[in-house]
Amino acid sequence: xxxxxxxxxxxxxxxxxxxxxxxxxxxxxxxxxxxxxxxxxxxxxxxxxxxxxxxxxxxxxxxxxxxxxxxxxxxxxxxxxxxxxxxxxxxxxxxxxxxxxxxxxxxxxxxxxxxxxxxxxxxxxxxxxxxxxxxxxxxxxxxxxxxxxxxxxxxxxxxxxxxxxxxxxxxxxxxxxxxxxxxxxxxxxxxxxxxxxxxxxxxxxxxxxxxxxxxxxxxxxxxxxxxxxxxxxxxxxxxxxxxxxxxxxxxxxxxxxxxxxxxxxxxxxxxxxxxxxxxxxxxxxxxxx
Numbered sequence: 001x002x003x004x005x006x007x008x009x010x011x012x013x014x015x016x017x018x019x020x021x022x023x024x025x026x027x028x029x030x031x032x033x034x035x036x037x038x039x040x041x042x043x044x045x046x047x048x049x050x051x052x053x054x055x056x057x058x059x060x061x062x063x064x065x066x067x068x069x070x071x072x073x074x075x076x077x078x079x080x081x082x083x084x085x086x087x088x089x090x091x092x093x094x095x096x097x098x099x100x101x102x103x104x105x106x107x108x109x110x111x112x113x114x115x116x117x118x119x120x121x122x123x124x125x126x127x128x129x130x131x132x133x134x135x136x137x138x139x140x141x142x143x144x145x146x147x148x149x150x151x152x153x154x155x156x157x158x159x160x161x162x163x164x165x166x167x168x169x170x171x172x173x174x175x176x177x178x179x180x181x182x183x184x185x186x187x188x189x190x191x192x193x194x195x196x197x198x199x200x201x202x203x204x205x206x207x208x209x210x211x212x213x214x215x216x217x218x219x220x221x222x223x224x225x226x227x228x229x230x231x232x233x234x235x236x237x238x239x240x241x242x243x244x245x246x247x248x249x250x251x252x253x254x255x256x257x258x259x260x261x262x263x264x265x266x267x268x269x270x271x272x273x274x275x276x277x278x279x280x281x282x283x284x285x286x287x288x289x
Contacts, residue, residue, distance in 0.1 A: 017229075020063070024228050027097065028058040029288045032257050034093035036284065038109035038116065039270075040277045045110065046118065048254035048267035050090035052194050052226070053161075056250060059231045060159065061094050069156075070098065072126045079145060081129045081160040083138020084192065085119035091128070092116045100127060136169030138162055139189055143179050146187040146245075157239070161190045165197040168204040179245040180217030187245045188238045192225065194252045196268050209249055218247045225250025258283050 031054040039045040060080060061070075069078045082091055092109060095101045101116075108114035115124045120132040130141050142160035149156060166172050179187055191209065195202055206212070213220045221237055223230040238246045254268075255261030258280055261270055272280060 020232070021228050024055075024058045024063060024232075025288075027062050028054045028228070029257075029284075030097055031058060031090065031093040032284055032288075033281075034096050034103070034106055035089050036277075036281050037103075037106045038089050038092060039272070040107070040281075041274065042110060043274070044269055044271045046086045046089050046268075047270045047272075048196075048261055048264075049084070049087050049192075049194065050093065051258060051261065052252040052254045052256045053087055053090045053192060054093070054256070055226045055228055056161075056190060056192075056231060056252070057090055057094050059228065059235060061098065063232065064235050070100075070127075076154050076156055078156045079129055079142075079158050081138045081142045081145070081158070082120055082132055083130070083141075083161055083166060084135065084163040085121075085130075085132020087161070087192075088117060088120045088132070091120065095125065095127060101125065135163070136166045136171045138166070139172055139175035139179070142187060142189070143175050143182070143184060146179070146184040147182055149186055150184070155186075157186050157188060158184075159188050159190065161192055164191065164193040164195065164202060164206055164209075167191070167206045167209070168197075168202075176213065176216050176218070176247075183243045184245045185241045185243050189245065189247050191247060191249045192252055193249055194254050196254055196266075198268050200266055200268075213247045213249075217244060219244040220247045220249065222249040223251070225252035226256050257287050259287065 032051055035047055035050045039047045065078060068074055071077060096103045096106055109116040110118045117124060120128050122128050122131045130138060138160050139162050142158050146158040162172060210220045210222050219242060221234055223234050234248045253262055261267060
């Protein structure tokens with residue numbers, strides 16, 4: 001290949017990568033808009049975690065997953081288990097953006113009889129792989145799914161999210177050990193490390209997490225979970241089948257995209273006054289100009 005042709009190819013690839021990032025950035029913004037629509041007027045909700053997790057979900061559902069993965073009747077699909085069930089506000093935003101639910105349903109989030117529960121419940125909506133109200137169970141469930149896929153000779157990957165708060169649960173570490181013992185290299189766990197739990201900062205130290213996971217026999221990568229380019233790179237890295245489960249540590253920021261929420265010391269169950277909602281929505285747009 002000539003130098004000129006090589007340069008043209010590199011420029012073309014760079015432009016395609018930029019377009020890919022811009023598309024995902026626009027999707028992540030829409031997801032955040034949908035989350036504000038859900039939380040608006042309720043006075044409280046799990047908005048901080050959802051805003052922080054939007055970039056990951058944009059890449060997973062709108063870049064990594066293919067149409068057959070969103071056919072929830074397809075037994076061979078790639079699956080995503082949301083262990084931290086109160087991140088549901090972000091999952092409902094994804095479903096609305098995909099057209100799996102009507103956007104008009106979003107304001108019913110958390111209301112009586114609404115399927116948009118504040119914590120995920122399997123069976124309420126297609127695409128919800130597990131009930132996530134009690135924490136610390138997602139990785140164990142995903143282990144079972146990954147082992148089942150291997151027994152059935154299915155090639156698809158099992159993805160699961162686990163929070164840093166859940167790393168204070170013994171069951172999570174048992175699952176980390178089990179995944180390595182069974183060499184579940186079709187399993188990818190995305191550890192959302194945002195530094196908070198119910199009443200403020202993390203109580204039980206979990207660091208150095210990368211070293212601990214490596215010691216348990218995992219392949220590990222650590223990234224900024226709100227950086228789309230790093231997320232795309234992590235998904236490519238996680239496709240390797242090397243005899244080890246993969247763990248990606250996501251350093252995310254609760255409230256990402258809305259400065260007033262990012263700045264709050266307590267962002268677990270965000271309380272927003274009725275007169276603040278227009279400002280919250282306006283700040284989101286300003287931050288994403």
